[in-house]
Amino acid sequence: MTIEVGSKLPEVTLFRATADGPEAVNTKEFFAGRKVVVFAVPGAFTPTCSAKHLPGFVANAEAIKAKGVDEIVCLASNDAFVMNAWAKAENAGDNITMLSDGDLAFVSKTGLELDLTGRGLGKRANRFAMIVDDGKVTDLAVEEPGAFDVSNAETVLAKL
Template sequence: MIQLGEQLPEVQFQRLTDNGVVTQTTAELFKGEKVVLFAVPGAFTPTCSAAHLPGVVELQQKFYDKGVDRIICLSVNDAYVMDAWGKAHNAGDILMLADGAGKFSQAIGLAADTGDFGGLRSRRYAMLVDDGVVKQLQVDEPKQFEVSKAEVMLALL
């Protein structure tokens, strides 16, 4: 698993924009930025939709007030699903990012095989990344939602 002080691996992500699906790299998303990245096992899944994303949406301005440049929500889903999920929850400025093949999740050691539920997914976590370097990392145990909550991350800033 990635550790505090380590650089994020260089991978490609997708997101849906008004001009269609675009691919962006780790460097493009994190270089020179203070970013709160939170990852969920799946868009439109119960805890992710009822608590995790809504908690970040509710507190997003407080993150920006504390000097965060960008908030990213990541899941091993496609860009269309992530965009629809963000719109369904009025995610505002939160960047809804697809790790479609799970390459990022695997590269940082936070992928999970959920078997018949959905196959390769991300574990639930939140991290603070400054210029591509991990400064805080909060990883929930499987089927838990405690340490990656928006309130916990906000308190760590």
């Protein structure tokens, strides 16, 4: 079952890169008391993700945060090291928090998993965007496979 608007996010552990190595991020603690935009991509350094999805949020980060958003998160099934390298390659700086769901804990529990087995990519995060307020989903936009219409930064910004 896919998570819906009004649902609480599952409590799982994600990871982010730090100077000391990967740091565990508990979702219950991370989202508590804050408004966060989360967008997920099937993979770092992949065509649409690198050419459109992440760059769109980097370019619109200031405008999104001006709407009362505390943090913007990019989520992918890549490990924290790859997410960190991708952030540097795309000049994400401090505007985007890159979180790794390498174990697929988050996407599995939310029903937002994409199975690209047979195409050399295995199981991944589906492409989506959600607005989360104090751990509760207030908006969710999930892309159809291969599409990039509802989870882009401009669409999220219009909903805020």
